[in-house]
Amino acid sequence: MTQPNAAAPSASDPGFPVEEYRQDFPILSRTVRDKPLVYLDNAATSQKPQQVIDALDDYYHDYNSNIHRGVHTLSELATDKYETSRGKVKDFINAASDKEIIFVRGTTEGINLIAQSYGRSNLRAGDEIILSEMEHHSNIVPWQLLCEQTGAILKVIPINDAGELSMDEYKNLLNERTRIVSVAHISNALGTVNPVKEITDLAHAANAVVILDGAQAAPHTQVDVRALNCDFYAFSGHKLFGPTGIGVLYGKQALLEDMPPHHGGGDMIKMVTFEKTLYNDLPYKFEAGTPYIAGVIGLGEAIDYINNIGIDRIGNYEHELLQYATEAAATVTGLKLIGVAKDKASILSFVVHGIHPHDLGTILDHDGIAIRSGHHCAMPVMERFKIPATARASFAFYNTIEEIDKLITGIDKAKRIFK
Amino acid sequence: MLDLKDLYQEVIVDHNRSPRNFGKIEHPQKILEGFNPLCGDRLTLYLNVDDGRIADIKFDASGCAISIASASLMTEEVKRKSVAEAETIFTDFHELVTDSGQQIDFDKFGKLAVLAGVRDYPSRVKCATLCWHTLQAVLAGDDTPVTTE
Ligand SMILES: Cc1ncc(COP(=O)(O)O)c(C=O)c1O
Numbered sequence: 001m002t003q004p005n006a007a008a009p010s011a012s013d014p015g016f017p018v019e020e021y022r023q024d025f026p027i028l029s030r031t032v033r034d035k036p037l038v039y040l041d042n043a044a045t046s047q048k049p050q051q052v053i054d055a056l057d058d059y060y061h062d063y064n065s066n067i068h069r070g071v072h073t074l075s076e077l078a079t080d081k082y083e084t085s086r087g088k089v090k091d092f093i094n095a096a097s098d099k100e101i102i103f104v105r106g107t108t109e110g111i112n113l114i115a116q117s118y119g120r121s122n123l124r125a126g127d128e129i130i131l132s133e134m135e136h137h138s139n140i141v142p143w144q145l146l147c148e149q150t151g152a153i154l155k156v157i158p159i160n161d162a163g164e165l166s167m168d169e170y171k172n173l174l175n176e177r178t179r180i181v182s183v184a185h186i187s188n189a190l191g192t193v194n195p196v197k198e199i200t201d202l203a204h205a206a207n208a209v210v211i212l213d214g215a216q217a218a219p220h221t222q223v224d225v226r227a228l229n230c231d232f233y234a235f236s237g238h239k240l241f242g243p244t245g246i247g248v249l250y251g252k253q254a255l256l257e258d259m260p261p262h263h264g265g266g267d268m269i270k271m272v273t274f275e276k277t278l279y280n281d282l283p284y285k286f287e288a289g290t291p292y293i294a295g296v297i298g299l300g301e302a303i304d305y306i307n308n309i310g311i312d313r314i315g316n317y318e319h320e321l322l323q324y325a326t327e328a329a330a331t332v333t334g335l336k337l338i339g340v341a342k343d344k345a346s347i348l349s350f351v352v353h354g355i356h357p358h359d360l361g362t363i364l365d366h367d368g369i370a371i372r373s374g375h376h377c378a379m380p381v382m383e384r385f386k387i388p389a390t391a392r393a394s395f396a397f398y399n400t401i402e403e404i405d406k407l408i409t410g411i412d413k414a415k416r417i418f419k
Numbered sequence: 420m421l422d423l424k425d426l427y428q429e430v431i432v433d434h435n436r437s438p439r440n441f442g443k444i445e446h447p448q449k450i451l452e453g454f455n456p457l458c459g460d461r462l463t464l465y466l467n468v469d470d471g472r473i474a475d476i477k478f479d480a481s482g483c484a485i486s487i488a489s490a491s492l493m494t495e496e497v498k499r500k501s502v503a504e505a506e507t508i509f510t511d512f513h514e515l516v517t518d519s520g521q522q523i524d525f526d527k528f529g530k531l532a533v534l535a536g537v538r539d540y541p542s543r544v545k546c547a548t549l550c551w552h553t554l555q556a557v558l559a560g561d562d563t564p565v566t567t568e
Pocket of ligand 1: 105107138184186215236377
């Protein structure tokens with residue numbers, strides 16, 4: 001690692017060496033349209049440190065081979081690295097066993113797996129599934145498919161004007177027909193941190209199974225699946241400074257044991273005859289076919305990287321960025337924040353009077369500033385707030401106060417163009 | 420590379436703020452919706468065609484400045500032109516906004532030339548062409564809403 005640059009202001013945590021961390025991310029030194037890149041689209045996907053890029057490279061370069069089936073040296077090396085990554089994930093979210101860690105392509109695949117495997121074998125017509133109004137489409141559509149297949153019914157927890165779940169409405173929705181509660185730990189469109197422990201306890205009191213969509217939470221906050229006591233937890237590697245195409249589904253062992261495999265193929269079996277096939281043990285039962293080996297190893301490296309900094313420190317620093325950005329945004333006339341929950345992660349969703357978010361996105365891009373404009377795969381949220389789209393700046397621990405200043409300057413520039 | 424000022428020129432800002440031919444035609448001969456799922460831009464075109472000419476055209480829309488300004492400029496451009504002329508203009512316009520190598524012929528395109536700036540923002544080309552795709556479809560007699568995806 002390089003030496004920290006002469007103290008650049010880094011929020012109010014002067015000990016947080018953001019400039020040093022920035023050096024680990026090669027992309028952060030590139031330019032966009034001749035301006036230094038200001039990357040504020042971390043909720044869509046995060047950038048990757050050199051350590052992760054090297055891990056992918058090393059696999060293909062030094063020990064590329066298939067896992068679990070070879071007795072040769074390279075295969076043993078790859079298998080060892082792959083399974084070591086599983087252990088890192090287990091520790092990262094404090095799961096009880098490696099058996100509870102299933103590698104999938106991402107949050108989306110994780111949720112679909114639960115819907116199709118757990119959902120199809122456990123739900124009947126008239127059973128109820130509770131989601132919230134702030135869900136990402138990937139935590140809506142898999143359940144709609146399941147409802148079509150089983151005759152189960154979706155119920156939706158509404159959100160208030162601040163973008164917080166109505167817990168009273170949630171309690172009203174829970175009943176003896178509730179089988180599944182599936183909600184985001186942190187909303188990608190609003191930044192709201194949901195009271196997932198309380199949600200889980202209430203669901204369990206109603207004998208429902210709880211799925212938490214952790215896509216936005218895993219990169220920003222300590223996830224302890226045993227303390228939360230959720231039944232399933234899904235997240236994506238690419239939002240966690242790891243590769244795209246790899247993600248994790250955590251499930252309680254007892255539940256996973258009883259679930260049928262969702263895919264059939266190699267690796268997920270013990271023995272195959274045409275009469276009968278014996279499925280493999282956990283977690284392999286859910287990992288049919290050759291997985292994304294490099295991706296798993298890269299994800300393990302990303303977790304090491306985060307652990308070296310400390311997820312709590314990351315969360316604290318990001319919180320200072322959020323606070324700074326929120327206060328700066330309040331000084332921009334015509335800017336309205338969408339999502340002002342009391343408990344928020346480093347996501348700033350907003351609209352500016354008279355400027356469509358896509359025009360704002362283009363104008364900012366011209367100055368090298370990458371934000372997101374659109375419905376953020378959460379169309380029901382847009383409908384709730386009666387807007388077609390929002391602009392969204394989302395911060396990671398490698399962002400700086402200066403970058404937020406550039407964002408605000410860019411918004412002012414857009415206002416001048418459209419005045 | 421065009422400057423940003425070339426994309427958000429005064430003409431575009433002005434046509435976004437006060438779009439021309441905005442609103443509905445009562446009892447139009449033709450009506451068609453267009454939708455850009457990426458941006459959420461929506462537009463409805465109302466058309467009367469008389470003797471092979473676009474006798475009247477109006478639009479109703481919500482969306483980004485590029486999509487509103489483009490629709491406004493399009494209606495000004497094609498009103499009272501023949502259907503065949505409108506189609507030729509679209510073909511040329513499409514090249515103008517997608518072909519970065521092309522010299523911008525300001526005489527030929529008139530005000531439409533202000534939209535050439537989107538060629539440097541590929542994700543925004545559909546904002547500029549949604550209205551034209553919808554026009555082409557409605558002139559061809561289609562009645563299923565147009566989407567740009
Ligand atoms: C809250 C939330 N859930 C689910 C997803 C889907 O993640 P992926 O596309 O990596 O499967 C995202 C990603 O945008 C998200 O923000």
